[in-house]
Amino acid sequence: MSETTLNDSNSKQFQRFEMEDLQSKWEKVVDYNLSESGVDPVSVSKLLEKSNQDPEDFLSTQLHYPPTQGTKELRRQITRFYPEATIDNVSVTVGCAEANFNAIQALLDPGDELIVMIPNYMQIFGLGQNSGLDVKKFHLEEEKGWSPNLNELEEKVTEDTKCIAVCNPNNPTGYILTEEEMDRIAEIADSVGAWLLSDEVYSGAESEGDSETPSFWGRYDRVIANNSLSKAYGLPGLRIGWAVAPPEIIEEIEAQKSYTTICATILSNKLANLALSPEVRPFLIQRTRDHVRDGYSDFREWINSNGDVFSLVDPQAGAFGFPSFNLDISAIDLVKRLIDEKSILVVAGEHFGLNKKYLRISYGLPQEELQAGLGRISELVDKLK
Secondary structure (H helix, E strand, C coil), X not given: CCCCCCCCCCCCCCCCCHHHHHHHHHCCCCCEECCCCCCCCCCHHHHHHHHCXXXXXXXXXXXXXXXXXXXXXXXXXXXXXXXXXXXXXXXXXXXXXXXXXXXXXXXXXXXXXXXXXXXXXXXXXXXXXXXXXXXXXXXXEHHHCCEECHHHXXXXXCXXXXXXXXXXXXXXCCCCCCHHHHHHHHHHHHHHCCEEEXXXXXXXXXXXXXXXXXXXXXXXXXXXXXXXXXXXXXXXXXXXXXXXXXXXXXXXXXXXXXXXXXXXXXXXXXXXXXXXXXCCHHHHHHHHHHHHHHHHHHHHHHHHHCXXXXXXXXXXXXXXXXXXXXXXXXXXXXXXXXXXXXXXXXXXXXXHCCCCXXXXXXXXXXXXXXXXXXXXXXXXXXXXX
């Protein structure tokens, strides 16, 4: 029997997460990082100040393992946002990334059919490919304001479809599904008994109004609703996320954690519990919305001043825009030149599943950083026109 090598035609080809590779390599190197999808992070001191918490309570914390599923206090806080959920419906994870990973591993087997919303943060799509799933796409359409083509979804769904994965509000377009669109997606999933996996990390980062984007939780009995403190809360460094699902699925997700992280840290659990408390959460959500809305005003002004190159559908949530552009260069090559020539990092549309010319550009930064970064993009754009 011959040995199998990495170059063997029958061996599995690992799909790298290209966007994360790019950010990991450059985000701490460039002068201005406009590739992030969250806002300027909150400090520990500010979090403790807003909670009126004595810092000594944290300094005296014993650094033991917390419960693998998360502390009961944190899970109770999370259930407040999901009607009729109990702590048995919650698994605390290391970011939403682990919640997504463990959900895919728990739900699907090689050969199963997975349908993913595109454009999207491509983690679930890549996980599907690396797990030997039959991965299909359904699209949001720019010409319709980035609303979803649900006729396409209905056509793609088969009796073999085991899971439909959505991101709402959407990354990178900032589109928020309407109630009617959410209901129809749930109906399409129900028509074949498929699970609905919803990444909801931008709920709370809406561009207008006071209401928050509703969860898919409670809309259908086969929903896994995943979220984290990274985006709408401005706390990415805590690496706290969660999955909300039926108890039998939570048990499977917990089983997967035994092979991944085992648990998040006890300090992250305690700080997350503070962040989600009624005393602190409103401050964090309003802070994020202030960053989103102030930053978008500057970003829209910049788009308008470069209207001969960029075209943007106004995002409804998130601290980023996803403009198309009409320069004679691919998005990936433009990103490379921005790194090399202007020390600026943004993300190419190809990294969200689209081959057309788009950039995702963050505006959730302090004003001086944002304006300086956009100014350097303009310099290269003027050179390329």
